[in-house]
Amino acid sequence: MKAENVRPEDLEWVCRKCDRPLEVGPVAVEYMGSQFVTEFPTCPGCGFVLISEALALGKIAEVEQILEDK
Amino acid sequence: MDQQELRALEHRCIQEEAPECTAACPIHVDGRAFVGHVARGEWLEAWKVLLKTMPFPGILGRICDAPCRRRCKRREAGDPIQIGDLERACVSTPPPASRVLPLPRKGKTVALVGSGLSGLTAAWDLARKGYSIRIFEPGPRLGGPLRAIPVHRLPETALEKELERLAALDVDVHLNVDVAPAQFFEQCIAKHDAVFLSLEAAPSSNWNLERDDAGKIIVDPMAQSTRRPGVYAGGRPDTAGPSPVWQAAEGRWAATSIDRHLQKVSLTAGREKDGPYTTRLFTSLAGVLPLPRMEVADLQAGYSAVEAVAEARRCLQCECLECVKICAYLERFGAYPRKYAREIYNNESIVMGPRQANKLVNSCSLCGLCERVCPEDFAVQDLCLQARRSMVRRGKMPPSAHEFALQDMRFSLSERFRLTRHAPKLSQSTHVFFPGCQLCASNPAQVKRVYAHLIDALPSGVGMMLSCCGAPAYWAGREDEFRSVCDGFLADWKALGQPELVVACSTCFRMFAEHLSQVPTTSIWQLMEETNFPPAAAATAGRVLAIHDPCTTRPYPVIQEAIRRIVKRLGVSAEELTLSRDKTECCGFGGLMQNVNPDLSREVAARRARISPLDYLTYCAMCRDSLAAVGKRALHLLDIAFPDAVGSDPAARPRPGWSERQENRARLRASLVKEYWGERVQAMQEHERITLIIAPEVAELLDQRRILVEDVQRVIYEAEKSGSVVLHPQTGRLKACHRPYRATIWVEYSPAPAGYVVHTAYSHRIEVMGGPRT
Numbered sequence: 001m002k003a004e005n006v007r008p009e010d011l012e013w014v015c016r017k018c019d020r021p022l023e024v025g026p027v028a029v030e031y032m033g034s035q036f037v038t039e040f041p042t043c044p045g046c047g048f049v050l051i052s053e054a055l056a057l058g059k060i061a062e063v064e065q066i067l068e069d070k
Numbered sequence: 071m072d073q074q075e076l077r078a079l080e081h082r083c084i085q086e087e088a089p090e091c092t093a094a095c096p097i098h099v100d101g102r103a104f105v106g107h108v109a110r111g112e113w114l115e116a117w118k119v120l121l122k123t124m125p126f127p128g129i130l131g132r133i134c135d136a137p138c139r140r141r142c143k144r145r146e147a148g149d150p151i152q153i154g155d156l157e158r159a160c161v162s163t164p165p166p167a168s169r170v171l172p173l174p175r176k177g178k179t180v181a182l183v184g185s186g187l188s189g190l191t192a193a194w195d196l197a198r199k200g201y202s203i204r205i206f207e208p209g210p211r212l213g214g215p216l217r218a219i220p221v222h223r224l225p226e227t228a229l230e231k232e233l234e235r236l237a238a239l240d241v242d243v244h245l246n247v248d249v250a251p252a253q254f255f256e257q258c259i260a261k262h263d264a265v266f267l268s269l270e271a272a273p274s275s276n277w278n279l280e281r282d283d284a285g286k287i288i289v290d291p292m293a294q295s296t297r298r299p300g301v302y303a304g305g306r307p308d309t310a311g312p313s314p315v316w317q318a319a320e321g322r323w324a325a326t327s328i329d330r331h332l333q334k335v336s337l338t339a340g341r342e343k344d345g346p347y348t349t350r351l352f353t354s355l356a357g358v359l360p361l362p363r364m365e366v367a368d369l370q371a372g373y374s375a376v377e378a379v380a381e382a383r384r385c386l387q388c389e390c391l392e393c394v395k396i397c398a399y400l401e402r403f404g405a406y407p408r409k410y411a412r413e414i415y416n417n418e419s420i421v422m423g424p425r426q427a428n429k430l431v432n433s434c435s436l437c438g439l440c441e442r443v444c445p446e447d448f449a450v451q452d453l454c455l456q457a458r459r460s461m462v463r464r465g466k467m468p469p470s471a472h473e474f475a476l477q478d479m480r481f482s483l484s485e486r487f488r489l490t491r492h493a494p495k496l497s498q499s500t501h502v503f504f505p506g507c508q509l510c511a512s513n514p515a516q517v518k519r520v521y522a523h524l525i526d527a528l529p530s531g532v533g534m535m536l537s538c539c540g541a542p543a544y545w546a547g548r549e550d551e552f553r554s555v556c557d558g559f560l561a562d563w564k565a566l567g568q569p570e571l572v573v574a575c576s577t578c579f580r581m582f583a584e585h586l587s588q589v590p591t592t593s594i595w596q597l598m599e600e601t602n603f604p605p606a607a608a609a610t611a612g613r614v615l616a617i618h619d620p621c622t623t624r625p626y627p628v629i630q631e632a633i634r635r636i637v638k639r640l641g642v643s644a645e646e647l648t649l650s651r652d653k654t655e656c657c658g659f660g661g662l663m664q665n666v667n668p669d670l671s672r673e674v675a676a677r678r679a680r681i682s683p684l685d686y687l688t689y690c691a692m693c694r695d696s697l698a699a700v701g702k703r704a705l706h707l708l709d710i711a712f713p714d715a716v717g718s719d720p721a722a723r724p725r726p727g728w729s730e731r732q733e734n735r736a737r738l739r740a741s742l743v744k745e746y747w748g749e750r751v752q753a754m755q756e757h758e759r760i761t762l763i764i765a766p767e768v769a770e771l772l773d774q775r776r777i778l779v780e781d782v783q784r785v786i787y788e789a790e791k792s793g794s795v796v797l798h799p800q801t802g803r804l805k806a807c808h809r810p811y812r813a814t815i816w817v818e819y820s821p822a823p824a825g826y827v828v829h830t831a832y833s834h835r836i837e838v839m840g841g842p843r844t
Binding site for chain 1: 424425426428468469470793794795796797798799800804805807814816818830832833834835836837838839840
């Protein structure tokens with residue numbers, strides 16, 4: 001999961017703490033003992049990572065299922 | 071589960087046992103598949119089924135005496151299926167193109183003396199195995215006694231066509247041979263590797279073979295061996311009788327023996343199923359209407375195609391599937407316990423690659439109805455529970471499967487709900503009321519009414535225990551957690567002086583009965599019956615309701631009967647559902663099916679709801695709510711025993727959502743401790759003070775996604791405190807997340823004067839370890 005992780009509208013969000021728009025950046029994630037790096041919208045200031053609803057219910061749910069059945 | 075346990079389990083499921091027709095047939099023609107094809111008019115497919123086992127369908131298919139009919143299940147509801155006549159109709163249609171591919175030549179030659187059906191069958195089987203065949207026929211043409219069959223029954227063209235198939239295997243045929251002399255017989259033995267005597271076609275009293283007192287050649291049945299090594303025989307009228315299929319069978323068994331003899335292997339090993347055998351297949355005739363056989367209009371021609379199809383359609387297509395018929399779960403996964411056992415075994419022993427049976431293992435409601443209806447007591451629930459425990463032990467249980475239910479259980483065990491008290495103003499209790507977590511979650515007001523009643527009815531002291539019996543941990547296969555719930559309960563119970571437990575939930579009753587037998591437990595229903603409570607109620611008199619027994623009461627007729635007597639006293643007419651009492655069905659909540667497979671759970675509830683148009687009366691809070699969730703009007707017996715205000719319609723009460731279920735429990739505890747024990751109510755936690763504005767459709771979405779209102783409060787509370795939140799400038803909406811347990815919950819919200827408007831919330835389990843920081 002890389003390019004399809006981020007939709008243009010995901011980058012319309014601004015980090016309220018840093019007052020900076022989110023940018024696509026590499027993010028480390030972990031589940032069921034598997035770790036990997038992928039790309040999500042993140043705040044270049046504080047590192048806040050945004051997971052959109054579409055992504056959580058779609059691709060991420062799929063990957064979770066695969067890792068759970070591994 | 072090891073290989074041996076798997077085999078034992080597989081053996082127990084009889085779905086793959088042979089149908090009676092196949093088991094009765096000496097050569098095991100797959101009658102069920104054959105008749106099935108005929109019923110669908112698939113003549114070529116039907117032909118192929120015959121070709122698989124019959125040596126010469128063009129011959130045997132016309133003259134078979136069909137001993138299968140004597141064991142056909144259809145004869146218990148009408149006449150047996152006329153499989154012989156159907157075979158005749160089938161082989162009268164054009165055959166499929168078929169090519170015989172014999173095995174490589176073995177360099178050994180077998181002599182066949184006589185060419186009756188047994189000899190031809192032995193020749194056919196041996197030639198295909200790669201043996202060179204030499205036939206000595208006393209008559210002028212191959213076929214022997216087959217030539218004497220009337221031509222309307224066995225036309226010469228049909229016989230010749232089949233003999234051509236044999237000829238294609240390079241069979242060496244000698245006609246008009248005088249086979250009777252002893253000299254011929256001895257030379258035959260000397261010049262060949264083995265000899266088969268087709269006794270229906272070439273009898274001789276001159277051959278030097280051991281005979282019985284009546285002068286008949288001694289032939290071992292099934293092995294078809296004579297007392298001379300290498301000499302085999304079959305087709306004799308006194309053993310095979312006038313039965314063509316038996317003659318063919320003896321030829322076939324002899325061919326098997328000759329092959330084994332020449333390979334120098336055991337003649338008998340593994341041949342238990344040669345010839346007719348008994349089968350364990352069970353086929354229910356419930357609901358099968360008796361049907362007479364289709365009569366043949368033209369006796370000489372036999373069935374027309376139309377008649378044959380009509381006859382074949384009477385076939386029951388014997389199979390068991392008793393469990394699959396009554397279980398939406400077993401049906402959903404497309405197979406039956408024998409296959410499921412193998413899938414679950416594979417799932418457990420897999421080293422690499424995806425585990426494909428996790429959902430299968432975790433979707434079972436563990437209700438055990440399969441075992442009740444199985445002729446062999448196959449218990450799918452035991453298989454699934456064992457597999458869950460094994461997954462938990464090996465760390466392979468997907469967290470998504472049961473975590474929400476376990477969190478809910480932990481809530482019930484936490485100080486937010488848990489309560490252990492003696493009766494108000496008393497320092498000891500003879501009884502303690504244990505209403506269970508889900509009744510408190512669904513209808514806390516009722517719990518208070520019941521407790522008030524019990525305090526009156528049991529002046530010797532009835533304490534109160536709010537907690538959970540641990541069923542969710544048990545169902546989830548978490549043995550350690552279940553054990554610790556039990557230990558926690560025992561400690562509380564001992565602190566109260568070991569009073570008798572009065573439970574309102576049938577799952578609690580079963581958990582205590584099966585796992586904490588040292589705790590004297592009675593159901594509130596038994597107690598109500600003993601104390602004649604409630605008295606006959608005018609409001610319910612004359613009402614007709616269908617009783618839905620919770621699946622966990624299945625082993626306890628004492629509870630089920632108490633319910634019926636209470637209902638009767640209340641003047642309610644109770645209708646029994648098709649599956650009730652010891653065969654009652656699960657509502658779709660049991661075994662945590664509801665958590666693992668919500669769609670299936672709804673289907674199970676909906677199936678149950680459709681059985682009767684009447685309002686249902688049950689005595690389990692989860693059953694009532696599961697039925698209510700699929701739109702079924704359903705009452706809890708407490709709705710009648712402790713009615714709400716006049717004019718209310720408790721059967722129409724919707725199922726409370728997950729958030730409400732926790733709030734109800736917390737509030738019930740707070741109100742009980744205040745009213746009965748005068749204790750101060752715990753202060754609210756800070757995040758609980760956050761006011762949310764949630765539209766009904768958003769509330770429903772949250773419930774479906776199992777996101778609690780309290781989770782949302784916590785996300786917003788943490789976000790507002792830390793400032794870790796993103797803003798959408800165009801809409802002014804905010805988005806933040808929090809990870810209270812092994813799931814991250816996201817909330818999209820807007821601040822409003824009266825609180826926070828919640829637009830949506832969602833969750834994921836993958837954990838974000840961190841992004842880049844600059």
